[in-house]
Each structure stands twice: as structure tokens, then as C-alpha cells.
Amino acid sequence: MNNKIDTLKANVITIECYPTINEEELMNKIIAPLNPSLMIDASELFYGVKKINNMIERNITDDRIFGLMSHHSLSDFIDPQHANILEKEINLKLHNNERVIIYGVGASLVYPADLLIYADLSRWEVQTRYRSGKYSNWQADNAGEDSLRMIKRGYFFEWRVADKLKKVLFNKIDYFLDTHIEGKPKLIDGKSYKEAMSQITKQPFSLVPFFDPGIWGGNWMQEKFNFRREEINLAWSFNGVPEENSLILNFDGVKMEVPANNLVFTQPLALLGERVCGRFGAEFPIRFNFLDTIGGSNLSLQVHPKTDYVQEVFGANYTQDESYYILEAHDHAKIYLGVKNGVGKEELMTQLKIAANGEGTFPDKELIYQQVVKKHDHYSIPGGTIHSSGANSVVLEISSTPNRYTFKLWDWDRVDLDGLPRPVHLNHGEPNIDITRDEDWVKKELVNPFEVINEAPGWQEERTGLHESEFIETRRHTFSVPVMHENHGSVNVFNLVEGEEAIVESMDHSFAPFIVHYAQTFIIPEQIKEYKISPYGKSLGQTIMTIKAFVR
Structure with a gap:
């Protein structure tokens, strides 16, 4: 990484962060080894807690659970006086050819970066950190607050503005930093990361599940x-x-965890399909x-x-x-x-x-x-x-x-x-x-709206919900032989609801066979138009079931 920085003559290194990144870890593992002349915490760029709370009061509300969706951008909260002070400090260091590192939420808004690193987290990990009592919401100083209120602030405001900035930056990012496991950050170059995002949409995949008591x-x-x-x-x-879930990417044996939302942001057409994307956008x-x-x-x-x-x-x-x-x-x-x-x-x-x-x-x-x-x-x-x-x-x-x-x-x-x-x-x-x-x-x-719409020896397809007023359609397949599927012009989401194992196979060998197990949810991107699902392993010779969902 230092070689990359030297090659680019990177005097301004920016580490943009998703909210609740462990900034102490950033200092110890990333920033200190680079020996900067000046370190700037991006929080210095923005208004103080009281003014920001006043600006988003309508979005946050007094309710413990519900707010109003924010349409703000992070740039709305920049204090112009602070911005001028920081710019002068940075220019002074650059004049002397010294290295500057800017880090934190909104770091990319402080000064144009020579090298941009994005430190990322999935929303479930963010919520886990809220509950720990060790982390605050962005510009809130509220560590240890009722976690439901913290999650509300995240959902209605914080994640909205962070995601909006992430979408703008995505193609400019030189390195992506996985910070899910504290003490073990992992770095991958932007080109490899983006290629991985594209590759995922060419094959079936599953997300990292999150479990929670209640x-x-x-x-x-x-x-x-x-x-x-x-x-x-x-x-x-x-x-x-x-x-909210994450994906595991494998780079030559190094496993990296990334927010699955990044796939939606960067590959909406390939993942969702033109019709679904046209209706819902990158969601x-x-x-x-x-x-x-x-x-x-x-x-x-x-x-x-x-x-x-x-x-x-x-x-x-x-x-x-x-x-x-x-x-x-x-x-x-x-x-x-x-x-x-x-x-x-x-x-x-x-x-x-x-x-x-x-x-x-x-x-x-x-x-x-x-x-x-x-x-x-x-x-x-x-x-x-x-x-x-x-x-x-x-x-x-x-x-x-x-x-x-x-x-x-x-x-x-x-x-x-x-x-x-x-x-x-x-x-x-x-x-x-x-x-x-x-x-x-x-x-x-509403009760058991099953309707047989296709059947042949060894398999049956039923339409089953959701109600006609809802936009999702579900199909149940009961089968002991291979079943051919079309995607209905939509991303398909499945769960194996009966049987030990099944295998998903390409009709044109464009992706490797994908094995799923009982109760596993898996996703078929829309650009895979046709595919085959068969009993596999322990389920060979058995009758198994899948539930398939798509947008009507």
C-alpha cells in the first residue's frame, strides 16, 4: 500500500468511513504506520451536535421507534468557517510537501483526495455496535443511549446520508477496507472489489445471516x-x-466481508433487472x-x-x-x-x-x-x-x-x-x-392461497400468495426430479423449505453449480434468465420443496 501511495505521490490520503467505524483502530492499524505530518478528524468539518440535532429534528422526532425519512446530504452540515480553517491547514502542509491524512465520516468532503480509502460496515454490525454502549451515532455523542433510538436515528437519517455519499464516491475509491472484525481490518484495491461486485451478479449467491434474540x-x-x-x-x-446483511468475498483465499447493499448500489440492473430497477431504483x-x-x-x-x-x-x-x-x-x-x-x-x-x-x-x-x-x-x-x-x-x-x-x-x-x-x-x-x-x-x-399452475411427472409448481394487492409473487415447487426455472423478468429469491440439499445449475454453464442446504435463502440475479434446480446429495431420490419470490 505504501508503494501505491508513493507512486501516486499521495500527499492527501482520505479514509472515508461509514458510521460507527472504530476510529481508534484506524489510527493504530492504518494511519500511524503512514507517519503523516497532519491528521484531521472529519468531525471538525461539521456543525456541532446541537445545531445538527436542530436541523434534523423533524426527521428524528420524539418517538422511540419512528422518524421521517431524511433527504439531507452530509454536505448540508458543513460549517463554512471550519472548512476554511481546515483548508488553510492542509494547504500549508502541502506547500511543504508533507503528508496529510483525513479520516472519519465525511472525510472526502474536507479536501480533494490523492488516495481514497473507504472503511465500510454492514448495517447489522452497525446496530450491534450501537447496542454495545461503546459507539455513538454520527455527531451525536450518545453512546449508551437506548439502542432503539440509536437505530431509529441511523435508519431515518444517518445511513441515508452515508449511503448517498458512498454512491457518489464508489467509482473514485482506490481501496476498500473491511472493518467488520475489530482488530483485523482487511484491504482490497478498488479494481478487484468492483470486479467482484460484477462477478456476483453472474451467479447464485447467499448472504451472511444475522441472528438476534428477542x-x-x-x-x-x-x-x-x-x-x-x-x-x-x-x-x-x-x-x-x-x-442489512453482508457478503463474503474470496480474494485468493483472503475472505473479506462487505455490505450486500453495495452490490445493489453498483449493479442494480444486472441484479434486479430493468423492470424492477425501473420501479424501485437501486433498492x-x-x-x-x-x-x-x-x-x-x-x-x-x-x-x-x-x-x-x-x-x-x-x-x-x-x-x-x-x-x-x-x-x-x-x-x-x-x-x-x-x-x-x-x-x-x-x-x-x-x-x-x-x-x-x-x-x-x-x-x-x-x-x-x-x-x-x-x-x-x-x-x-x-x-x-x-x-x-x-x-x-x-x-x-x-x-x-x-x-x-x-x-x-x-x-x-x-x-x-x-x-x-x-x-x-x-x-x-x-x-x-x-x-x-x-x-x-x-x-x-389470505389462508393457503395455493393454485397448481404447472406439473409433470416428479414435479409440481404452485402459485401461493402474496395477496393480489401486493407486488411480490411466490411460487412453491415440489419436486424429486430437476426443475427448469425462468426468472419472470425479476431478481429471484429462494429458500429450500423441505429437503437436505439442492443444486442450482446454469443452462449454458455460465456459472459453477451452487449447492444449497435446508432453510438456506439464496438469490438468483436477474441477468440469469434460466436455470435448473435439482435434489442433491442426501436429497437424491427424495421429494423436496423450494419457495421462490419475485416482483410481479
């Missing part, structure tokens, strides 16, 4: 995958969410994750917003429509979906408010439709539908990407793992509850 969480994932058994439980597995619109309540308890009773509400109130582009595919279920496991016939909005809200005020418990058995679920059931849940997954099941949740807009209506009178009451949002929930979604409507529209 107050209602279960133990199925711990036991099934023999993983993190020391945890109290594992409620969630986010295993198909490029917005991955489908998400897969697991909800594990086996040995746990019910999720909160909740509702997601309708599209017009999420646009008008939060500034989001679209809402979180979803479905629950039942991956596993014990006897008497149930789903809560819609209201019982004859229940009115006034009666429902009266009882929810009584429960929220601690004046009584909510009579869910009298008001909410409940149905016993079994393995491989599928339930559509369009925005506006009251729902909850009950105890003793594992749900593959297939949904559109926005994941912050869950309005809790009742939470079984619980506190969270942090000892704080789980927040409910009846003010948002009430205008979004569609009271016409009662037992009769739910049974007709």
Missing part, C-alpha cells in the same frame, strides 16, 4: 443449526436482506427472514401501514406487505389474522387503549381471528391486516423491504429483554387497521 424468541434455530446455544434464544434470522425490494417461537411466545399483535399512509407520514416509497410461510409448527400453534366477524373498529380500539393504559388485558380470544397452523401452510398479510405469529412455530417471513413500520397494538403485557416496556403505537395503528378484514374475508383471501 423477548418472544424460541430455540428451534439453535437446535436445528447447532448454533449460538449460549444465547437465551434466537428470535430472528435475517438471511435474505441485502439492505432490493424483497426480504426473507425467520421468526422462531418454538419454546417461545407470541409476537406482538401488530399491523403494517397502508401504502398512502407510509408515504404521507414517513416519506417511504412503499409499505411492508408480507406473508408467513410456516416452516415448522408444533401441535396447536396458531396465527392471529384479522378480526372476528362482527367486531367493530370502535370496540377494538377501546379494548386496545384499555390494555395500553394498563387498565386491563386485551381480550384477544373474543376479538381476533385465530387459526391453528401446520407445516407448509402459507398466509398472506397485506398492509392494514392485524396479525401475529403465535408460539411454537417457525415462520419464513417473505415481505417487501421496508422493515421499520410495524405498529404494535398489544404486546401481551410484556417488557422487552432490556427491561423496558415494548412500545405500542395505537396512534399509527388505528388509521391503518382495515376492520373489513374479518374471519370470512381472511379465510377467503
Whole structure:
């Protein structure tokens, strides 16, 4: 790296950082060995905490969970006086041919770089660092604050402005720095990194899953995958969410972890396809994750917003429509979906408010439709539908990407793992509850909407959700022989929901065979138009199942 710097006569070395990078590690591992004459912390460029908080007050709000999507840029927060002072300091050093290093969030805005390094993190690692109590939000000085408030500030403001700058810089970056594992930063040159991004879109791939405990969480994932058994439980597995998950890149045996969002930012057409990209831009619109309540308890009773509400109130582009595919279920496991016939909005809200005020418990058995679920059931849940997954099941949740807009209506009178009451949002929930979604409507529209659309000896294809009001379509394939697939003009997201192993193969040998295992989520980029999936290994001669999702 020093040779590269000398070749470029790099007197200004800039290390642009995603929020919550360990800057002490940067100093020890990267900056100090370069022996600069001047080091500048990019935070010096910007206004102070109080002024920035005033500027983003409308976005952050007083709510613990919800804010309003920011359309700011980092440059909006530059203090012109500070910028002039820093420019003079840098020019003085450059006049004497001395080396300057600028580091931190927004470092690339301080002065034109001779060499640009980008130190990166995925959003799940950012959230883990918030919870540690050791890190602050950008320009906030709030380490140790309620992590839900920190995540809210990240989601609605901090990550937006950081991603906006990253997109502008991407083709100018000389080196990318992986900082996911503290104490072990890894550096790769920009050319190799960009070639890797392009290569990923030519083959099937999986993301690095993230697992998280929760107050209602279960133990199925711990036991099934023999993983993190020391945890109290594992409620969630986010295993198909490029917005938050990461990718592992292998450079001649050196493995590097990178935010999967970078793939979406840099390869949107190849990954998503022209139709999907034209509709959503550089944003991955489908998400897969697991909800594990086996040995746990019910999720909160909740509702997601309708599209017009999420646009008008939060500034989001679209809402979180979803479905629950039942991956596993014990006897008497149930789903809560819609209201019982004859229940009115006034009666429902009266009882929810009584429960929220601690004046009584909510009579869910009298008001909410409940149905016993079994393995491989599928339930559509369009925005506006009251729902909850009950105890003793594992749900593959297939949904559109926005994941912050869950309005809790009742939470079984619980506190969270942090000892704080789980927040409910009846003010948002009430205008979004569609009271016409009662037992009769739910049974007709949302319960196991399976329709056989193709079959031949050894295989069957069924259309199964999501509801016609939702933009995601799902198909279930049940097969003991190879199945040919087309991509329907969209990126395809899969999960192997039955069977030990399967293999994905190219029709023209353009990618190497890709082996997947039970419950693994994997993504087929849109530029792969056709492919084949077959039982493999332990599943040879067996009947297995996949769930496939794409944008209609």
C-alpha cells in the first residue's frame, strides 16, 4: 500500500468511513504506520451536535421507534468557517510537501483526495455496535443511549446520508477496507472489489445471516443449526436482506466481508433487472427472514401501514406487505389474522387503549381471528391486516423491504429483554387497521392461497400468495426430479423449505453449480434468465420443496 501511495505521490490520503467505524483502530492499524505530518478528524468539518440535532429534528422526532425519512446530504452540515480553517491547514502542509491524512465520516468532503480509502460496515454490525454502549451515532455523542433510538436515528437519517455519499464516491475509491472484525481490518484495491461486485451478479449467491434474540424468541434455530446455544434464544434470522446483511468475498483465499447493499448500489440492473430497477431504483425490494417461537411466545399483535399512509407520514416509497410461510409448527400453534366477524373498529380500539393504559388485558380470544397452523401452510398479510405469529412455530417471513413500520397494538403485557416496556403505537395503528378484514374475508383471501399452475411427472409448481394487492409473487415447487426455472423478468429469491440439499445449475454453464442446504435463502440475479434446480446429495431420490419470490 505504501508503494501505491508513493507512486501516486499521495500527499492527501482520505479514509472515508461509514458510521460507527472504530476510529481508534484506524489510527493504530492504518494511519500511524503512514507517519503523516497532519491528521484531521472529519468531525471538525461539521456543525456541532446541537445545531445538527436542530436541523434534523423533524426527521428524528420524539418517538422511540419512528422518524421521517431524511433527504439531507452530509454536505448540508458543513460549517463554512471550519472548512476554511481546515483548508488553510492542509494547504500549508502541502506547500511543504508533507503528508496529510483525513479520516472519519465525511472525510472526502474536507479536501480533494490523492488516495481514497473507504472503511465500510454492514448495517447489522452497525446496530450491534450501537447496542454495545461503546459507539455513538454520527455527531451525536450518545453512546449508551437506548439502542432503539440509536437505530431509529441511523435508519431515518444517518445511513441515508452515508449511503448517498458512498454512491457518489464508489467509482473514485482506490481501496476498500473491511472493518467488520475489530482488530483485523482487511484491504482490497478498488479494481478487484468492483470486479467482484460484477462477478456476483453472474451467479447464485447467499448472504451472511444475522441472528438476534428477542423477548418472544424460541430455540428451534439453535437446535436445528447447532448454533449460538449460549444465547437465551434466537428470535430472528435475517438471511435474505441485502439492505442489512453482508457478503463474503474470496480474494485468493483472503475472505473479506462487505455490505450486500453495495452490490445493489453498483449493479442494480444486472441484479434486479430493468423492470424492477425501473420501479424501485437501486433498492432490493424483497426480504426473507425467520421468526422462531418454538419454546417461545407470541409476537406482538401488530399491523403494517397502508401504502398512502407510509408515504404521507414517513416519506417511504412503499409499505411492508408480507406473508408467513410456516416452516415448522408444533401441535396447536396458531396465527392471529384479522378480526372476528362482527367486531367493530370502535370496540377494538377501546379494548386496545384499555390494555395500553394498563387498565386491563386485551381480550384477544373474543376479538381476533385465530387459526391453528401446520407445516407448509402459507398466509398472506397485506398492509392494514392485524396479525401475529403465535408460539411454537417457525415462520419464513417473505415481505417487501421496508422493515421499520410495524405498529404494535398489544404486546401481551410484556417488557422487552432490556427491561423496558415494548412500545405500542395505537396512534399509527388505528388509521391503518382495515376492520373489513374479518374471519370470512381472511379465510377467503389470505389462508393457503395455493393454485397448481404447472406439473409433470416428479414435479409440481404452485402459485401461493402474496395477496393480489401486493407486488411480490411466490411460487412453491415440489419436486424429486430437476426443475427448469425462468426468472419472470425479476431478481429471484429462494429458500429450500423441505429437503437436505439442492443444486442450482446454469443452462449454458455460465456459472459453477451452487449447492444449497435446508432453510438456506439464496438469490438468483436477474441477468440469469434460466436455470435448473435439482435434489442433491442426501436429497437424491427424495421429494423436496423450494419457495421462490419475485416482483410481479
